[in-house]
Amino acid sequence: MQNQPYSDTTIDELRQIYLFSSLNDQQLAQIKENMRHIQIDEGNFLFKHGEHAARFFMLKKGHIKLLRLSREGAEKVFEVVSPGETFAEAAMFMPQSSYPMTAQAISDSSILCFENQIVIDILKESWDACSQLMFQMSQRIHMWINEIDHLTLQSATYRLINYLLYQIPDNHKNVYKVKFPVPKHVIASRLSIKPETLSRILHTLNKEGFITVKGSTIRIHNVDRLRLHAVGVDVVSQ
Amino acid sequence: MQNQPYSDTTIDELRQIYLFSSLNDQQLAQIKENMRHIQIDEGNFLFKHGEHAARFFMLKKGHIKLLRLSREGAEKVFEVVSPGETFAEAAMFMPQSSYPMTAQAISDSSILCFENQIVIDILKESWDACSQLMFQMSQRIHMWINEIDHLTLQSATYRLINYLLYQIPDNHKNVYKVKFPVPKHVIASRLSIKPETLSRILHTLNKEGFITVKGSTIRIHNVDRLRLHAVGVDVVSQ
DNA sequence: TATAATCATTGATTAAAATCAACTTTCTAT
DNA sequence: ATAGAAAGTTGATTTTAATCAATGATTATA
Structure with missing residues (x-):
């Protein structure tokens, strides 16, 4: 210092x-x-x-x-x-x-x-x-x-989606790229989830067609669709 | 109103x-x-x-x-x-x-x-x-x-113990009675645990000799011992 | 460019607490 | 005093995410 x-x-x-x-x-x-x-x-x-x-x-x-x-x-x-x-x-x-x-x-x-x-x-x-x-x-x-x-009141998946959506300006509807400013394990801790779990959630969201992960960049295919998913994700998972 | x-x-x-x-x-x-x-x-x-x-x-x-x-x-x-x-x-x-x-x-x-x-x-x-x-x-x-x-960073048990200890003046060392001011399920929600879990935790702490539960009154047998337990509870549970 | 170190992913297993369900106790209002 | 409702307890089971373990990918550095 x-x-x-x-x-x-x-x-x-x-x-x-x-x-x-x-x-x-x-x-x-x-x-x-x-x-x-x-x-x-x-x-x-x-x-x-x-x-x-x-x-x-x-x-x-x-x-x-x-x-x-x-x-x-x-x-x-x-x-x-x-x-x-x-x-x-x-x-x-x-x-x-x-x-x-x-x-x-x-x-x-x-x-x-x-x-x-x-x-x-x-x-x-x-x-x-x-x-x-x-x-x-x-x-x-x-x-x-x-x-x-x-x-x-929310699941780990919801918290991550929320985090992603929070980075996006309101007017964006379709594709948007979010870049983690710090290593993934720091984001994980910030969201109170373990790195392994963060990795799995990203994997699942990819499999479901919502995002593509490339290093620390998350490409959201359709912002509006993810917003909609966030509203329903907890209900669906019941 | x-x-x-x-x-x-x-x-x-x-x-x-x-x-x-x-x-x-x-x-x-x-x-x-x-x-x-x-x-x-x-x-x-x-x-x-x-x-x-x-x-x-x-x-x-x-x-x-x-x-x-x-x-x-x-x-x-x-x-x-x-x-x-x-x-x-x-x-x-x-x-x-x-x-x-x-x-x-x-x-x-x-x-x-x-x-x-x-x-x-x-x-x-x-x-x-x-x-x-x-x-x-x-x-x-x-x-x-x-x-x-x-x-x-803490478990449900730790949160409850913390809540109990928080009600007790610093100078008390031995026995002390804490009374829940509201129904147990409200305390449970305040501590982010389910009523069933709160009930089980109280039961366990009783079995371990820390407290006696009588309705909404919790009698803590030895405040200092509970304080000590709180410090170690997470370590022990590993 | 090799090599270590850090970081990330994937799989198998475990653990903490939630859920579901039945039952008991306590409280409330008539 | 008693019926009904609300609250609390207990047991069996499930769920979510953590943990443990191994491997793969990046990054830094010597």
């Missing part, structure tokens, strides 16, 4: 971060002044579950997985962070809080790093930014609720 | 709600003026998944379950709300948002009902209240993350 000059991140770039989008130049300049730019090589950790959470992050390049380990060492990936996304910002308002997960680079990554206290001081002055953070936190809550819904 | 005069809820009572604890008398008076008091009989719905979310709530009396249904009609209880707790306040900051779950009374309930817009206007003026809401939302996020952890 090495610090780098932050000269290559502009104020305009910061403004594109949703949480900062309503801030003025002076506020953004202050954030820029206090932010750091870090590089993390594949496999290395940005922070670990339980560590004191004093900063949050924006991924510029690479991929980061947010995970937890069971006592027996089993790994559950909660989220795969892609470039442009912020993470760990929800802990900002828990004084003396600790990160609820571990963050590990899946590939060499470039990260912007913000001090919670600096941003909190700015949020105090900006109702808009404040309500944007709350909006974002609401969304997170909804996301996790959906996740629990999928884990408890 | 019938409206009632709110005369029996005082300003002081409102101040005990965490989210309102830093507000001044004038702000609390305004909230009181705009709040409503509703009664909901057992089995009836307060709101349904997908409905427009314009208010949030504080349960005064009774019990409310927050649930989702699968397409096949299977019910998953996400949360059992007990008196004194607020709920659905996280949706406040999602404009045009809808409730992510259904709220149904498990027993005859008495509920305070707050208009989102009124509270938002007050939050605008109060940084403290604002940061308290954010703190609360952070906690919710952590809670759901823990929930997913339990669902994916």
Whole structure:
């Protein structure tokens, strides 16, 4: 992990971060002044579950997985962070809080790093930014609720189909290619299924004519048909 | 569902709600003026998944379950709300948002009902209240993350033990009685296990000498021993 | 380009919990 | 107090996905 000059991140770039989008130049300049730019090589950790959470992050390049380990060492990936996304910002308002997960680079990554206290001081002055953070936190809550819904009310096959469909813009109806941004076993853990099972599900969906798998690229033959299948898959499997 | 005069809820009572604890008398008076008091009989719905979310709530009396249904009609209880707790306040900051779950009374309930817009206007003026809401939302996020952890990395037995231990104050070491506040099948759904399985797990824990079950009361013989068992239960079961 | 290491697939088997079904207990309302 | 409904328990069986094991494919690297 090495610090780098932050000269290559502009104020305009910061403004594109949703949480900062309503801030003025002076506020953004202050954030820029206090932010750091870090590089993390594949496999290395940005922070670990339980560590004191004093900063949050924006991924510029690479991929980061947010995970937890069971006592027996089993790994559950909660989220795969892609470039442009912020993470760990929800802990900002828990004084003396600790990160609820571990963050590990899946590939060499470039990260912007913000001090919670600096941003909190700015949020105090900006109702808009404040309500944007709350909006974002609401969304997170909804996301996790959906996740629990999928884990408890849906099958592994459904979860995978859902994941695939989620990547596709609404207007696409026919053919579409989805590419896994990270190795299949990471996607599997993200979906709470074992790699073997993911492999079998992909195989079955292929056999049923829904998809063609080529490495990490999934070609969906007919998006609408898969959407329809997702609605019925649990009913059918009874 | 019938409206009632709110005369029996005082300003002081409102101040005990965490989210309102830093507000001044004038702000609390305004909230009181705009709040409503509703009664909901057992089995009836307060709101349904997908409905427009314009208010949030504080349960005064009774019990409310927050649930989702699968397409096949299977019910998953996400949360059992007990008196004194607020709920659905996280949706406040999602404009045009809808409730992510259904709220149904498990027993005859008495509920305070707050208009989102009124509270938002007050939050605008109060940084403290604002940061308290954010703190609360952070906690919710952590809670759901823990929930997913339990669902994916732990067994049904572990989830039940966890639930029991969670009800017990830290200082208790030996015997302790936990009483299920709602029927066992609701607890089962809350823990994402079937009633039959819950029954079997309780039976097994009894056979192993950890607990005695009498109706909805679980007598834990030795809290420390159960805590220790929880740590090892997954390892042992391998 | 060889070689190891990681990742992915496939098959056989197992395990945890769900399902189905019957029955008992408890609660509720008359 | 009693009938009926709802909730809970217990047993037999099935299902989904995990586990175990072996092999094949990719990727990285020496």
